[in-house]
Amino acid sequence: MNREKFAYSSCPLVKAMTALGSKWKPIIVCVIRDKKVRFGQLAAIMDVISRKVLTDQLRELEADGILIREEFKELPPRVEYSLTQKGLDLLPIFSMLEDWETKYDQQSEVDDLSMHSLQESLVVEKN
Amino acid sequence: MNREKFAYSSCPLVKAMTALGSKWKPIIVCVIRDKKVRFGQLAAIMDVISRKVLTDQLRELEADGILIREEFKELPPRVEYSLTQKGLDLLPIFSMLEDWETKYDQQSEVDDLSMHSLQESLVVEKN
DNA sequence: CGGCATCCTACCCGATACTG
DNA sequence: CAGTATCGGGTAGGATGCCG
Numbered sequence: 001m002n003r004e005k006f007a008y009s010s011c012p013l014v015k016a017m018t019a020l021g022s023k024w025k026p027i028i029v030c031v032i033r034d035k036k037v038r039f040g041q042l043a044a045i046m047d048v049i050s051r052k053v054l055t056d057q058l059r060e061l062e063a064d065g066i067l068i069r070e071e072f073k074e075l076p077p078r079v080e081y082s083l084t085q086k087g088l089d090l091l092p093i094f095s096m097l098e099d100w101e102t103k104y105d106q107q108s109e110v111d112d113l114s115m116h117s118l119q120e121s122l123v124v125e126k127n
Numbered sequence: 128m129n130r131e132k133f134a135y136s137s138c139p140l141v142k143a144m145t146a147l148g149s150k151w152k153p154i155i156v157c158v159i160r161d162k163k164v165r166f167g168q169l170a171a172i173m174d175v176i177s178r179k180v181l182t183d184q185l186r187e188l189e190a191d192g193i194l195i196r197e198e199f200k201e202l203p204p205r206v207e208y209s210l211t212q213k214g215l216d217l218l219p220i221f222s223m224l225e226d227w228e229t230k231y232d233q234q235s236e237v238d239d240l241s242m243h244s245l246q247e248s249l250v251v252e253k254n
Numbered sequence: 255c256g257g258c259a260t261c262c263t264a265c266c267c268g269a270t271a272c273t274g
Numbered sequence: 275c276a277g278t279a280t281c282g283g284g285t286a287g288g289a290t291g292c293c294g
Contacts, residue, residue, distance in 0.1 A: 179278085
């Protein structure tokens with residue numbers, strides 16, 4: 001690629017957006033946060049995501065080193081997902097992005113769910 | 128949508144990613160930066176993007192209040208794009224995202240183009 | 255419980271040609 | 275110069291069903 005134009009494949013921002021720019025990945029990262037979360041919990045909280053897509057996204061995030069998948073050979077099976085340091089480092093960035101959106105969103109309503117309340121949902125689901 | 132699960136449509140992070148999560152939008156924002164840039168310059172720098180797609184993305188960014196399109200009724204026609212305050216506020220966020228990617232990218236090479244060198248490309252193109 | 259396998263749809267993105 | 279118009283392919287995302 002021409003250096004004087006735009007080196008697409010080597011641009012860090014392009015790489016980052018390739019890894020994170022899908023429809024659900026930022027949400028998944030924010031929901032997991034600093035906890036270990038089981039697959040069923042993720043599926044229950046984000047029930048607008050089909051299970052296939054959720055699985056796909058989790059696998060890609062794992063391949064990009066953003067989260068870790070731990071499989072326990074039990075019955076019934078248990079799988080826990082947690083963020084790596086690389087994934088944890090994303091949280092303040094997503095927080096800024098959320099603030100940016102909220103600041104400029106005309107439609108913002110009182111009942112908006114923030115990242116924080118997403119985490120509260122998680123706690124509820126644990127029961 | 129169920130409040131106890133996940134309020135997809137009202138989640139600020141989802142909204143932000145919907146507005147910015149496309150393949151090229153972050154790059155466009157970073158290339159324009161704090162300058163007024165003509166369509167032809169953008170097309171020349173990001174020559175991997177077809178003009179149709181570039182136009183589409185610019186229109187969407189305009190609709191989302193991230194940039195402003197100024198059309199001068201001259202011959203030959205001139206159109207200048209510049210960021211709004213909303214768009215300018217994205218730059219530090221993208222900068223963090225770029226730093227994050229660079230920090231964790233194993234493949235990072237010396238000849239990577241950063242946002243800063245993107246801007247240098249812009250200057251070159253002005254001649 | 256936490257997946258795959260399969261099929262399907264929408265739409266993002268690109269190539270090409272044309273216009274004021 | 276800065277676009278539109280049109281066509282089309284690839285793929286992200288979704289619905290459904292089966293499995294260890």
